[in-house]
Amino acid sequence: MTKQTPLALWRRPTFWPVALLALLWLLNAALTPNFARIEVRDGRLFGSLIDVIHRGAPVMLLAVGMTLVIAMRGIDLSVGSVMAMAGAVAAQLIAVHDAPLAVVVAVPLVVAAAAGLWNGLLVTLAGMQPIVATLILLVAGRGVAQLITGGQITTFERPAFQFLGTGALLGVPFTLWLVAGVTLLVGALLRLTPLGLYVESIGGNERAARLAGVRVRAIKVAGYVLTGLCAGLAGLIATADIKAADVSNCGLYIELDAILAVVLGGTSLSGGRARMVGALAGALIMQTLTTTMLMRGIGQEYALVIKAVVALLVCLIYTPRFRGALQRLVGREVHAA
């Protein structure tokens, strides 16, 4: 199926987001002082590029789950609230109950998976529209998190748990290992088993998939549970990073970043394809923009506008009409996705 001609690169679905990310990094390396400098400090890599990957980790994790859900023509708005819930449970387990590390990690993940299960059941059994079903948990989840911590910022000291957010393994931030692990695992499930085909067929035509014998409901529910788990993991990272469960701010509006990352990655909201590597690149594109703005001293109000312009450009490239115009302009065949 893969063509070995140079043009094949253009046809690769993840070409555009990865190319844009590379372009951003190159531009930054040339224009932003110290951006490309990576040094080893205290036995770990230290530099802006490392920051980009480390800070982008929560959105990347969310994007992995969100890609699956969106590929099945669903969406999960509740990920930010699930992050806050997982963080609140973990902080409370440490600060109040002094629970062992395994419990502190496992219980929040179980809570997050349960949240995903709840979303999945509302979508499949109750037949709610995904945007409505997950909106419920978006609203209620943060309330639950506030109830757990009594609305206060719960702080804690537990080096072993903080390692999740700030530790490094072989000089590389632990968050990067986590993202890589989760991506490889889910990627392997999608590409080495028929699961990927099922997911895309559900998004393409749910009825046809069901008639062909795909267990639509079970796979959809599994997708939401996986997204919940990813959100739980992201919540643990965010909480471990600041040694505190800041329930009012943890993961606030992050669902929008995750959805945008997925869309930038080339996964259409109308379902039918899952572009996980693209989504990861999308998440990194946005984090690169944020970090660049901070380093260059560009005000937040401009930063948001610049982000929007970049997102708009990428999304335009995905529309056939814009691509057609571009083709006529360039006079050669330009393929995206």
Place this chain on the structure above:
Amino acid sequence: MQRRVRLGLLIVLGLSGFAAVGACRRETPAAPEDTSATPSPSPASRPLTVAFVQVGAESAWRTAETRSIQTEAGKRPGIELKFFDAQQKQENQIRGLKSFVAQDVDVIVLAPVVETGWEPALREAKEAGIPVVLVDRGVNVTDESLYTTLIASDFVEEGRIAGRWLAEKTGGKCSIVELQGTVGAAPAIDRKKGFEEIIAQHPEMKIIKSQSGDFTRAGGKQVMEAFIKAEGRNIQAVYAHNDDMAIGAIQALKDAGMKPGQDVLVISIDAVRAAFEAMIAGELNATVECSPLFGPLLFDTIAKIVAGEPVPKKIINQDRLFEPHEAAALIDSREY
């Protein structure tokens, strides 16, 4: 058919879950403590009835404010306090205000949740001859005579206090990074303004980077990380618009192998309990108080109003700066 039953069950389950959450949240703020019957006025010892219309109990800061006013009322003889909790809603506040006007209390204290929309309710109070004292936030009214006075913190002054401290500590020579609050928020604008006023008087003090960290720990940490990468060891001081961002910045400095409090001076505003912990750990150099403890000043002012003495239109609740050497002694008395 079976599917429909299952769907019904799910909906019921969902609704009940929601209701439970709603109910719990509603319980948390204290119920309005309306002590209804006013004692019959006997000319010698008629108590002074003060009604307090509070925003709610949305933060530790707010709870401390309520407690300060309640405690102070209890300490002063001849004061009867009526408390109304509006649960973060202006419509509730207006309702509370009107009912206190109808009860003909002596003084109304109002902590307005928003600035606009107060004209009609305040006019009713004025026509009934009841003085209204605003606390912690002002109101936007065309007719200033609608309220007697406003007691509030001066955010600009808080910025100045921070600036003066830093100028003194560094001999007027320092490269500073600033972590701003949420873009457009009044405390962020004013704390920046006050700080810059002082910096402008010292030609060798410079703000080399300034970005918003949204008043949160995670925001402060992320912004500080980027500053460290961009400026490295040039950074001599961090000025954060609130303690939470300073705590995030301290973590970023430590992650980068720098010593906050020693290599880099860190100063912030609010003086919450966590800031005192950071000062005891030697990582925060100073914090400027933004005090919610309005009680004493409030009742002093009310006493003047009742005695017919003139009071200024705006009274500043004096804020002060705390340093590490006093932190250990004071931390147990921090209520928020």
